[in-house]
Amino acid sequence: MNVRKSYLLTLLLSTCLFVPLQGNESPDRTPRDDWSEEQLLELAxxxxxxxxxxxxxxxxxxxLKRPGFDISKEHSWQDHANQVDFPRMKKGGIDGGFFVVFEGQGPLTHEGRLKAINSGFETVDLIHTTVSKNADIASIATTSQDAYSIREQGKHVVFxxxxxxxxxxxxIDLLKEYYDKGVRYFxxxxxKNNDLADSSTDPDGNLHMGLSxxxxxxxxxxxxxxxxxxxxHSSDKTAWDILELSATPVIASHSGCYACYPHPRNLNDALLREIAHRGGVVQMNMFSAYMMDVPKNEERSAAFKKWFETYRSGRELNESEKKASLEEYIALNKKYPKPLSSVSAVVDHIDHMVKVMGVDHIGISGDFDGGGGVEESMDIGQMMPITIEMLRRGYTEEDLRKFWGANVMRVLDACEEYAKGLEASS
Ligand SMILES: [Zn+2]
Structure with a gap:
């Protein structure tokens, strides 16, 4: 307890003393309006x-779960309905990032939970197998030092x-098992709500009033x-509960600003400020529907409803059905393109975060293969337009170093140091 309190105090003091929460006031952040596209691209x-x-x-x-998918080969988001592979990471100038073990929310029953647990561990193993198969171009990272050294070796970083x-x-004991298998954020x-907490978007409202x-x-x-x-994805109350309880800084791995677009998935200024005060980071999300009003398209909705009923009713699909499901999904997306937000809107949210939190608390996440993507930045190979737009608006190379990785690595270090401190004191 003492260790935790003294750590928090140190963290708060150092945050208050050294983090410029009005970081946007820096005099050298002058827009590069007179730069040509070539000059901006070169700097990017x-x-x-x-x-x-x-x-x-x-x-x-x-x-990765699709039969025959090879992450070492280049794909296209239009023809393959996939937004991340190693060749496109290289093209987009992205070293890597967090591969996400995702489970859609199912029933809060013994069977439902068991299925999610088994599937969660299967996904972790699949990530390890995939990286092993590509050991010449990618490695698993669990610390910031790993990330910097894997990058030095010219390989992709997979957290x-x-x-x-x-x-x-x-x-709760399963958290240690996931940690031991390399998981570094939870x-x-x-x-929807689960056993642990309330979600920001559960249609039934609160179940626990925050954290259970x-x-x-x-x-x-x-x-x-x-x-x-x-x-x-946490409700505001859940987020406040976490901020109050957590002894270490927290992250929002993919979230935007409520002040820029009032969607419950976005974070209001009070939350942004508190995350920053506690040393955390918010990684700007590139999910279009959280940045704009999506115009209604009855035909698109009806076509996808039919697709869901055919292929996502919960029954196991055989191999030929899986193939047909993907082919139809790709064809539907071509026929009824999803309305997209813009690179400019993404950077508007980042501008707002800078005003509220300062440059030490911001990062970037595409939410690719999870619904993310905006016009001109639809996959991991198209991250350069985001950097170019930030440079155009006057962000410095040092700002971008922080946004593109240093900030979130600082949080990872802080969490690791806290755990080591606890272990040393026990
Ligand atoms: Zn998500």
């Missing part, structure tokens, strides 16, 4: 070449994160292990 390339570049939320494990606490059911909820007792125990266990806690 050098930013990506000289710095660790991490996307904190990639749902590519969902795609592992969890999206949805459903993956532990009601068994996203408490997804789009089990959820509180999960946060304490994450702190003890040195695992980052991810508040993306």
């Amino acid at each position: 390339n050098s930013v990506h070449q000289n710095n660790l570049t991490i996307d904190t939320h990639m749902d590519v494990p969902l795609v 592992i994160g969890i999206e949805n606490g459903y993956t532990i059911g009601r068994n 996203g408490v909820t997804h789009v 007792d089990l959820g509180k125990a999960a946060i304490e266990e994450c702190n003890r292990l040195g695992m980052m806690v991810d508040i993306s």
Whole structure:
């Protein structure tokens, strides 16, 4: 307890003293309006070449489960309905990031939980197998030092994160098993409430009024292990509960600003400020529907409803049905393209975060293969437009070093140090 209190005090003091929460006032942040596209591209390339570049939320494990999918081959989002592979990471100047162990929220029953737990561990193993098969171009990272050294070796960095606490059911001990298998962030909820906490988007409203007792125990266990806690998808009350309880800084692995677009998935200014005050980071999400009003398209809705009824009713699909399901999905997306937000909107959210939190608390996540993507930045190979737009608006190379990886690595270090401190004092 003492260790935790003194750590918190040190953290708060150092945060208050050294973190410029009005970081946007820097005089050298002058827009580069007079620069040509070539000049901006050249500087953007050098930013990506000289710095660790991490996307904190990639749902590519969902795609790894497709029969025959090879992450070492280049695909296209239009023809293959997939947004992440190693060749495109290289093209986009992205070293790597967090591959996400995602479980959709199912029933809060013994069977439902067991299924989610088994599937969660299967996904972790699949990530390890995939990286092993590509050992010449990628390695698993569990610390910031790993990330920097894997990058030095010219390889891609693969961290592992969890999206949805459903993956532990009601068994807190499983967090240690996930940690031992390399998982370094724990996203408490997804789009519906679970045993641990309330989600920001459950149509039935609150179940626990924030964190449940089990959820509180999960946060304490994450702190003890040195695992980052991810508040993306949590209800505001859940997020406040986590911030109050967590002994270490938290992350939002993929979230935007409520002040820019009032969607319950986005974070209001008070939450942004508190995350920053406690040393955490918010990784700007590139999910279009959280940045704009999506115009109604009855034909698209009807076509996808039919597709869901055919292929996502819960029954197991055989191989030919899986193939047909993917082919029809790709064809439907071509016929009824999804309305997309813009690179400019993504950077508007980042501008707002800078005003509220300062440059030390911001990062970037595409949410690729999980619904993310905006016009001109539809896959991991198209991250350069984001950097170019930030440079155009006057962000410095040092700002971008922080946004693209240094900030979130600082949080990972803080969590690891806290866990080591606890161990040393026990
Ligand atoms: Zn998500």
